[in-house]
Amino acid sequence: MNALDTFLFGVYPYIAFTIFLLGSLIRFDRDQYTWKSDSSQLLKAGQLKLGSNLFHVGVLFLFFGHFFGMLTPHFVYEHFLDAGSKQWMAVISGGIAGLLGFVGVSVLLHRRLFEPRIRINSKTSDIVLLILLWFQLALGLATIPLSAQHLDGSMMLKLAGWAQTIVSLQAGAPEMLADAGWVFKLHMFLGMSIFLIFPFTRLVHVWSGFGTVAYLFRPYQVVRARRLNVPIGHNAPRQPGAGV
Secondary structure, three states: OOHHHHHHHHOHHHHHHHHHHHHHHHHHHHOHHHOOOOOOOOOOOOOHHHHHHHHHHHHHHHHHHHHHHHHOOHHHHOOOOOHHHHHHHHHHHHHHHHHHHHHHHHHHHHHHHHOHHHHHOOOHHHHHHHHHHHHHHHHHHHHHHHHHHHOOOHHHHHHHHHHHHHHOOOOOOHHHHOOOOHHHHHHHHHHHHHHHHHHHOHHHHHHHHHHHHHHHOOOOOOOOOOOOOOOOOOOOOOOOOOOO
């Protein structure tokens, strides 16, 4: 392992996720009026529904698939699912979801770049974010042929072991990626970088999406009109301290 690998996969993850969490909290506290998805639907709705739906379906599946797939220890499922079978599931389901997300983000990026009204009203961060997501999904699809060469699940276990070592604050995480190809490493680095820029882009609205789950457990609000029982033809009683 060289110094660059040690930094990128041993130090950089903590930098990225610290900025992700603290940056999101600071933005919510100081700039709540910018906490929105900045939808361009009013400018032009064409292509938005198709691209947005494909992108969100694909990316949400990939997010939860990566989250549970990489952070669930092997001993939890090894009694009913071997590493090779899990690898096949990841390749097939991840390939389908990745393709949906890639097509969706391609539509959104094309719309953002080549629709004049939308391009003029776009921030630099909007375009940069879509480009990064496009490359990230493309790299994810590029890992599928490489994963097909390790259908015993060995590479998947190393990647999962790296993620679990990082989360549990243990030493030795970079060494687990010594045999990983550059496509895997670039895919992981770009994924961490997206978390790094998360608080500074429209991606913050993702927090609100997850926050809506709280409404399922919030008690009902009782709203009723307040009426004064005042006899007809009489003035309402003056409240103490009322001005003239």
